Amino acid sequence: MTLNTHTLLQKKKKTILELWMKNQLADEGLREDLISNEELRSQSEELITALVGNLSGDNFSNLESDEWSPVIEILGGIAITRARQGFSPRETGNFVFSLKDAILDVLQQEITNDPATLFVESQKVNKLMDSLSVVTFETFIKGREEVILRQTDEITEISTPVIRVWEGILALPIIGTLDSARTQIVMENLLQEIVETGSSIAILDISGVPAVDSLVAQHLIKTVSATRLMGAECIISGIRPEIAQTVVHLGIDLSNIITKATLASALAYSFKVMRLEVKKVTVTKL
Amino acid sequence: MILSLSKDTVQVLKETDVVFLRNRVKEVAVKIKMGLVNQTRLLTAASELVRNMMRYANGGVCMIEVVSSGRMNGVRLTFSDSGPGIPDIAAAMRDGFSTGRSLGLGLPGTKRLVNEFDIKSKVGEGTVVTILKWANG
Numbered sequence: 001m002t003l004n005t006h007t008l009l010q011k012k013k014k015t016i017l018e019l020w021m022k023n024q025l026a027d028e029g030l031r032e033d034l035i036s037n038e039e040l041r042s043q044s045e046e047l048i049t050a051l052v053g054n055l056s057g058d059n060f061s062n063l064e065s066d067e068w069s070p071v072i073e074i075l076g077g078i079a080i081t082r083a084r085q086g087f088s089p090r091e092t093g094n095f096v097f098s099l100k101d102a103i104l105d106v107l108q109q110e111i112t113n114d115p116a117t118l119f120v121e122s123q124k125v126n127k128l129m130d131s132l133s134v135v136t137f138e139t140f141i142k143g144r145e146e147v148i149l150r151q152t153d154e155i156t157e158i159s160t161p162v163i164r165v166w167e168g169i170l171a172l173p174i175i176g177t178l179d180s181a182r183t184q185i186v187m188e189n190l191l192q193e194i195v196e197t198g199s200s201i202a203i204l205d206i207s208g209v210p211a212v213d214s215l216v217a218q219h220l221i222k223t224v225s226a227t228r229l230m231g232a233e234c235i236i237s238g239i240r241p242e243i244a245q246t247v248v249h250l251g252i253d254l255s256n257i258i259t260k261a262t263l264a265s266a267l268a269y270s271f272k273v274m275r276l277e278v279k280k281v282t283v284t285k286l
Numbered sequence: 287m288i289l290s291l292s293k294d295t296v297q298v299l300k301e302t303d304v305v306f307l308r309n310r311v312k313e314v315a316v317k318i319k320m321g322l323v324n325q326t327r328l329l330t331a332a333s334e335l336v337r338n339m340m341r342y343a344n345g346g347v348c349m350i351e352v353v354s355s356g357r358m359n360g361v362r363l364t365f366s367d368s369g370p371g372i373p374d375i376a377a378a379m380r381d382g383f384s385t386g387r388s389l390g391l392g393l394p395g396t397k398r399l400v401n402e403f404d405i406k407s408k409v410g411e412g413t414v415v416t417i418l419k420w421a422n423g
Contacts, residue, residue, distance in 0.1 A: 210329070
């Protein structure tokens, strides 16, 4: 008796789906919190319909052929949504692997008296499902990478805010590494704000900069020079002891820049320059 | 004699790899209980060298090693690239010398920040810089 696995699978689609659903629902890793049973069922049904619908006798091993593209598309879509929903790789992988189990179970039930054929057909199904799971993983990882890239973009987009701490005094806290692109943004924001507010003092706080090397120092010096050209004075604050030592060892000359250890002392200095005084009010008790 | 206890290599090709490398170096430095000042010196030195690598050689590889000599532990970093190389090392090691319009403090400054410094370069083949910082040296 000659037997076509693909016609058999097409005929047994319903059974496979039931078996697959049973497998998935019985799995401990079922994430009912992320996906409802109905949704899981419709996903599974969609995939299996596309899968058996596109099966023919000779395309088992060739996943590159056009007939497979709808299946890969559906599988890719499922993998990407799962990556975004926060499924683990194992859970996503199990989705495909449990289908393989179901198909193999059906094959075993159908081909009872011919071990050789069973082996050959199982082998074929195995290969096919393995390449499908590879596709799933590739897409899953791509989905995750997209999430990471989006987060990277978001982090770089966190702009450096210019804060008006007092009439005529601006503060600019810099957090993270200062590279050329960042310095450009910082400088533009700062200079623009100086014009708009007519400030005469700008405080650059570098408490959040992890390391000051010669490039960062050069960027700082440039920013200070540009601020001075605008007629404002620039103070660099937030220099930690270890950074001070490193800067000295590197041989960077920051002596013609006003530097302070903390933002508070920079502010106090600014008040002094602007001849402002902060006083504690003595409250007379009634 | 200096023994190498662990080895790890980091590829540096993009701007974002610089931060990753710095974090790895920091991890290693913290592990051998390097003081905060020495940590910062080592990180700054690494940062200088990796920037040179990015700027002049379009990236390269950094090997991070934990080394031990008797009772002292330290971190050794080896930066290798296959960039254009440095024609005049003596000039490059001088304060204020730069071919790239920077402050010219990268290499000489780095040398002052670490305990051991070694640079080898062949024009057209690349540059290898090795630095070593002891945990409390």
